[in-house]
Amino acid sequence: MQVEKLKPAVEFLEKSEETEDIGIIHHWDMDGTASSVIISKILEEVRGEPAQWVSIPEERAYHLSEKDHEKIENLDKLIVLDFNLEADEMEQLLEDYDLEILMVDHHSFGRKPEGVSFVNPREFDAEIYVPCSKICLDISEEFGLKDELRWIAGMGVIQDFGVDSCPELFDNLEEEYDKYLPDEKTQQQLAKNCEYGRYSSILNIKPYRDSKHFAKLAYEALMKSDSLMEIEAQEEYRQVYEVYLEMQDEFNEVLENYEEEREVDRDQCVIFFELDSEFNINSSIATNMSTKTPEWIHLVVQRDEDEVNISGRCQSGRVDLGKLLQEALPEKAVEEGAEGGGHRKAAGASMKPDYYPEFKSNFLQLVE
Structure with a gap:
């Protein structure tokens, strides 16, 4: 992003003082974790210590x-x-607490919040897609940290399917991390066929049980590492890796059942698939299967007694999934806390189980 568009974040961070209590709250995926590490390292550079929370x-x-x-x-x-x-x-x-707020994001939004230091490329181009970790990396350049933090941003970009929007990032990583990268630096190759992508997958805590705990471990592993080569030396990384291996076994078993147990609407090119797992792997399953059939919409559903969670993917972008999932929610479900939204190609929704049949019917009508 252009320097001028990053100015609210740069000025906010420049004014951070050692005596201030600063907290970061971030999304529960690798893009969010990478973003939190980059911003926390900027704070460490500016005021001598990272965010306290x-x-x-x-x-x-x-x-x-x-x-x-x-x-x-x-x-x-x-x-x-x-x-x-x-x-x-x-x-x-802002009204309830005496504090200052910085928001760095890349999702679509309704309106810009007043009184908040706000950075989002969609403010200037509603169709642009740049992962948050790349935006945070651009901010770090204003503090002279871009070269040393680039490897962290790359992890977030891979897991957020943002490789096509910032190819120069991986070209710049090649000199130092050549043996960890594939020959072709495409989204598919970086995510699936190289050591760099494997590290990124392991620290992507989104599928794990007790994701709050593992988000903290991933954050600490990255904060303690000055390069990719130091990751495996961190105890926090090893703890995450143990759960990753367990999750992968579950993931592969679910994939084997996908073809047989999915529900297919051939007229609308929509696939519904319900899975039962202790891991939050619906988004990983949706991503994996949607790359094989990019024109199809894949909705992968996990449910328990209290909630249904849906991850949607359509890699071609032929529909705006974020908008569709939000509009398909029954009005009464929204009144009781249901949520939906996301990006054009990747989005999610959650609701109480009673509202899922109506949601499903609404979704198919909207696609048609």
Whole structure:
């Protein structure tokens, strides 16, 4: 991004002082984790120490819970990364607590929150797609840290399917990390066929049980490492890796069942697939299967007694999934806390189980 568009974040971080209590809340995927590490390392450069509190939201939802508020009310500054809070909620935080807020994001948004230092490339181009970790890397250049933090941003970009939007990032990584990278630096090759992508997958805590705990471990492993070669030496990384191996076994088993157990609507080119797993792997399954049939819409569903969670993918972008998933939610479901949204090619939704049949019917009608 151009320097002028990054100015709100640069000025916010430049003014951070050692005596201030600063917290970061970020999305529960690798893009969010990488973004939090980059911004925390900038804070360390500016004021001598990183953020005191770094976390994903308590409920893995795009709103803040009472427990989140208990943490925030004691802060001087809050930094929101890759996490699409509504403008009304952001402004309410300013009203309720005496703090300053920086938001760096790349999702579509309704309106810009007033009183918040705000950086989002979609403010200037609604169709642009640049992962948050790449935006944070551009911010780090203003502090002379871009070269040493590039490898961290690359991890976030791979897992957020952003390789095509910033190819120069991986060209610049080649000199130092050549043996970890594939010959062809495409999204598919970087994600699936190289050591660099494997590290990125391991630290992508989105599928793991107790993701709040593993988000902290991933953050600490990256904060303690000055390069990719140091990652495996970190105890926090080894703890994440053990769970990754367990998750991979579950993931492969689910993939074997996908063809047989999926529900196919051939007229609309939509696939529904319900899975039962202790891991949050619906988004990983959706991504894996959608790359094989990019014109099809894949909706992968995980449910428990209290909630249905849906991950949607359509790699061709022939529909706007973020918009469709949001519009398909029954009105009553929204009144009871249902949420939906995301990007054009990748989005999600959650609701109480009773509303899923109506959601499903609404979705098919909207696609048609």
